[in-house]
Amino acid sequence: MRKVYHKISHIAGNVITVEAEGVAYNELAEVESARGVSLAQVIRLAENKVSLQVFAGSRGISTGDQVRFLGHEMQVSGSDDLLGRVFNGRGVPRDNRPDVNSELVEIGKPSVNPAKRVIPRNMIRTNIPMIDLFNTLVESQKLPIFSVAGEPYNELLARIALQAEVDVIVLGGMGLKYDDYLIFKRTLDEQGALSRTVMFIHTASDPVVECLMVPDLSLAVAEAYALRGKRVLCLLTDMTNFSDALKEIAITMEQIPSNRGYPGDLYSQLASRYEKAVDFDGAGSITILAVTTMPGDDVTHPVPDNTGYITEGQFYLRNGRIEPFGSLSRLKQQVNGRTRPDHRAIMDAMIRLYSDYKSTLEKQSMGFKMSAWDSKLLKYGARFEAEMMSLAVNIPLEAGLDLGWKILADCFDKTEVGIKTDLLEQYWPGN
Amino acid sequence: MAENNPVREKVVGVNGNLITVRYTNKVMQNEVAYAHVGGARLKCEVIRVRGDVADLQVFESTNGLKVGDEVEFTGELLSVELGPGLLTQVYDGLQNPLKLLAEQSGFFLQRGVYLRALDREKKWPFTPMARVGENAVAGDRLGSVPEGIITHYIMLPFSWKGSWRIDSIVPAGDYTIDDVIAVVVDEQGTRRNVTMTQFWPVKIPIPDYAEKLLPEKTMVTQMRTIDTFFPVAVGGTFCTPGPFGAGKTVLQHSISRYAEADVVVVAACGERAGEVVEILREYPELEDPRTGRSLMDRSIIICNTSSMPVAAREASVYTAVTLAEYYRQMGLNTLLLADSTSRWAQALREMSGRLEEIPGEESFPAYLESRISDFYERAGLVKLRTGELGSVTIGGAVSPAGGNFEEPVTQATLKVVGAFLGLSRERSDARRYPAIHPLDSWSKYHSLVDAEKLSLARSILARGSEVNQMMKVIGEEGTSIDDFIIYLKSEYLDYVFLQQNTFDPVDACTSADRQRYIFDKVCAVLESRFPFTDKEEARRWFLELRQLFLDWNYIAWDDPEFKQQESAIDKKLADVAAEVE
CATH class of the missing domain: 1.10.1140.10 (Bovine Mitochondrial F1-atpase; Atp Synthase Beta Chain; Chain D, domain 3)
Structure with a gap:
């Protein structure tokens, strides 16, 4: 029987301090108040003063309430029974079905030994040309979608999840609107993908502290599956909410903020999550696709900025389209040389011409005269946006490449596209 | 190592990777200690002493530590082991060999597992150079072993003060690193055994040379922009700041492959694990055109990636520079590439925050500048006491927040380096690689051309x-x-x-x-x-x-x-x- 402590001496924000003995750092506790029982986690020890962050928030906790330490850290089941289930940010089912308590694993395990990683080599097909053709997603990659509120980033995540050839999908929702959660659930259900999905959902109305656990829970489960040889896709939305929760706790704990109020360890905190993306030497893999909304559409904001330094590229989602400029998959070179011989050539040529189209647009708006070449570019740009960039397009890579050739041939002469002669001879339509 | 009995004290506070210990005996600044939790011993370092408590940074996760847990003080500074067999190794920031760790603990970096940095089984063909009866001081060469293509000198440990007479030395033959190869006696008659290895505290530069010279010769990196327009000197320093996606890491990898240096130490400090994996998997396969051997044969990789504990990240650049200095002592030109020094500075900031120090600009600690200059000042071209030249060249990548070069780490670095290779977003967006900005960058060293x-x-x-x-x-x-x-x-x-x-x-x-x-x-x-x-x-x-x-x-x-x-x-x-x- 564990000892119960009564002496809560300090309550501020979502953090309480209790006087207790023999408590371990990072240990879990249960706080029993008039509002019910809430989980809490030890975040600082100083002599006999133990500070805990309370998952349900400190509202309604009185100085006389009970704190019972559980003697273990946060754990989650890594068993196959999780598939098709939905949990909240504490790992408690939110689908009115029984708890899963088998094969418990601790969350936030140590990092993977770099010597046990392998160089990523498999493409993940999404059937979105802007990804497959231009910025290929690679198994074990960590990639954020930089976007702003109002953009269809959650729809994009759901779509990639459905079309990606992976064994298991783990969805971690942080500060998710309840509607978005329902949309995710319905979309996955309709497409029959729910049975290979595990969801950890923290909605916008749930206590902030619960948000902090979502990435760790999701990634611990993903890791358990990957170690059993599964290819796991982990979706995290929205990491800015996670960072804001970190900020809230750090300020409550009177930590010195570094940049716009965020704690100095924001980089390390984000990195320890993103770095869980891995291709194990002799087991499965974890691919992480995360959403980072940019406050004020500012990429130099600390959250997207730190994220960019950690992840292997980024997708910019703007005006409902994945931007060709700025978007980058750092790992695409590992795979796009082995898809089809014309892949890299089409990728480079189409982007270069699209960039020329953009400067022609500028010229046009400034009232300069349009040459014959400019008119060709304008025609090309419009078709590129409609047939390649639109998220409504849903075609496999090979069909996308063929479409690329067709668009080029419809708009330009062979000599104008700057592609090597042998490829032109092989692929130019109507040869 | 443990000559005196370790002192045991008790933990009184835990805050992230910082623990507070009440001491009864004496403690030393930067002393190494081990915190006991469950069955594991977690390495820590004293970073502040206040009244009767000492603050220690822990190089591992502190999960599970309790008030009252035991901490064992070693009386030693944080040190690395120096000796033959360092080349081709892959270490973490504390010189743990990662490949051996993988064999022992599998996929994950189990905390509290520390392995010997060098292979104790391997036999090295030793050739003595010193004779019985001769006198030697710290750093003097007693013999040598071949390590790949280089001659690795076995030196009297740098930390041994005074003059020592060689009492005995083994004949040429095969020995392990722990075999006694010589016995020396000092003026007081103290006898000590010399093996092929020694320890040196990472935060103190190895001081053993006759004089420091002005770096004048160009170090050929085979990158045209660098060698011709913004050259780096042998024994000089340079930095490559740039926003994310501008190609810092590709540039550093390329320099590490093609630079004309004898030994290259790559410190992957707080960056992506995937990038280190590329080095780990590719370098053994690549040929070094200068020697015809594998590129790995001249490389040492220190990798403390972003998800590994932050305190060890702080140590990793010091570990790397100490290894580079050690090979300098053999009369070699060594090149240290640190990617990225901003992550190292952030590690300083995290610890400073936990210590609740008064923050400087962007809450970096006030001593940021002096730490950065101390680090770059460890580079240099030196004339050894043997008359040979040796050098350490340091190149640091900097990752400024928001790509803004006005931030403290970039500014502090610019004050102390000899060449600034600024990478620009504008050039990388236009796919003009290397994205070194031809108008903003500068170098104080001599170019290859007229x-x-x-x-x-x-x-x-x-x-x-x-x-x-x-x-x-x-x-x-x-x-x-x-x-x-x-x-x-x-x-x-x-x-x-x-x-x-x-x-x-x-x-x-x-x-x-x-x-x-x-x-x-x-x-x-x-x-x-x-x-x-x-x-x-x-x-x-x-x-x-x-x-x-x-x-x-x-x-x-x-x-x-x-x-x-x-x-x-x-x-x-x-x-x-x-x-x-």
Whole structure:
């Protein structure tokens, strides 16, 4: 029987301090108040003063309430029974079905030994040309979608999840609107993908502290599956909410903020999550696709900025389209040389011409005269946006490449596209 | 190591990776201690002492530590083991061999597992150099073993003070690193055994040399922009700041592969694990053209990636520079590449925050600048006591928040380095790699090429950029043909000389001779006058010349086609020169 402590001496924000003995750092506790029982986690020890962050928030906790330490850290089941289930940010089912308590694993395990990683080599097909053709997603990659509120980033995540050839999908929702959660659930259900999905959902109305656990829970489960040889896709939305929760706790704990109020360890905190993306030497893999909304559409904001330094590229989602400029998959070179011989050539040529189209647009708006070449570019740009960039397009890579050739041939002469002669001879339509 | 009984004290506070210990005995600043939790011993370092408590940073996760847990103080500073077998190794920030760790604990870096840095089984063919009866001081060479292509000298440990007489030394033969190879006696009659290894505290520079010299010789990195425009000296320092995606890591990898150094230490400090994996998996397969052996044979990799504990990240750059200094003592030129020093500075900031120190700019600690300059000052060209030269060259990547070079880490670094290779987003977006900005960057070292020609090339780049800015406002129509040709010249110089394709086997590395040769050819164009009156005609001519030159860059130096391509270029130039006359 564990000892119960009564002496809560300090309550501020979502953090309480209790006087207790023999408590371990990072240990879990249960706080029993008039509002019910809430989980809490030890975040600082100083002599006999133990500070805990309370998952349900400190509202309604009185100085006389009970704190019972559980003697273990946060754990989650890594068993196959999780598939098709939905949990909240504490790992408690939110689908009115029984708890899963088998094969418990601790969350936030140590990092993977770099010597046990392998160089990523498999493409993940999404059937979105802007990804497959231009910025290929690679198994074990960590990639954020930089976007702003109002953009269809959650729809994009759901779509990639459905079309990606992976064994298991783990969805971690942080500060998710309840509607978005329902949309995710319905979309996955309709497409029959729910049975290979595990969801950890923290909605916008749930206590902030619960948000902090979502990435760790999701990634611990993903890791358990990957170690059993599964290819796991982990979706995290929205990491800015996670960072804001970190900020809230750090300020409550009177930590010195570094940049716009965020704690100095924001980089390390984000990195320890993103770095869980891995291709194990002799087991499965974890691919992480995360959403980072940019406050004020500012990429130099600390959250997207730190994220960019950690992840292997980024997708910019703007005006409902994945931007060709700025978007980058750092790992695409590992795979796009082995898809089809014309892949890299089409990728480079189409982007270069699209960039020329953009400067022609500028010229046009400034009232300069349009040459014959400019008119060709304008025609090309419009078709590129409609047939390649639109998220409504849903075609496999090979069909996308063929479409690329067709668009080029419809708009330009062979000599104008700057592609090597042998490829032109092989692929130019109507040869 | 543990000569005296370790002192045991108790934990009184835990805050992230910082623990507070109440001590009863004495403690030393930067002393190493071990915190006991469950069955594990977690390595820590004393970073502050206040009254009767000491604050220690823990190099591992502190989960599960309790108030009252035991901490064992060792009385030693944080040190690395130096000896034969360091080359080809992959270590974490505390010199744990990662491959052995993987064999022992599998996929994950289990906390509290520390392994010996060097292989104790392997036998090295030792040749004695010192004789019985001779006197030796710290750093003197007692013998040598071959380590790959280099001669690894076994030296009297750097920390042994005073003069020692050699009482005995083993004959030539095969010995392990722990075998006693010599016995020495000092003036007081103290006898000590010398083995092939020794320990040295990482945060203190190895002081054993006659004098520090001015770095004057260019270190050839085979990157044209660097060697010709912004050179790095043997024993010098440089930094490569840049926003994310500008190609810092690709540039560092490329330098580590092609730079003409004897030993390369790569410190992957707080960056992506995937990038280290590329080095780990590819370097053993790649050939070092200078020696014909695997590239790994001259490399040591220190990797403390972003998800590994932050305190060890702080230690990792010191570990790396200490290893580089050790090989300098053998009369070698070593190159240390740290990617990225910003992560190291952030580690300082995290600890400073936990210590609740008064923050400086962007809450970096006030001592940030002095730490950064201490680190870069460990570079240098030195004359050893044997008269040989040895050097440590340091290149640090900097990852400024928001790509803004005004931030404290970049600014503090700029004060102490000899060359600034600033990477620009503008150039990387335009796919102009390496994205080193040709106008903002600078170097205080000597270039490979003639200074007069270099200043001509620089002025063309500057003028070309001005014309380009002007054309954005007044359009091409409003630009004079002379200005337009200057712009074309600068674009041409950029495309054929500054830009270099890292993924092409020939273009990726340009030897010093070839750089001088093609730079002369490039300058011939820059100096020429042209007869063009029509801009379109001028543009076409330059595009054609550019194509010839680019193809030339892709042809190997010793290939017969090299001369053929050159004559095609010469002809094109001669044709236009004839027109002028």
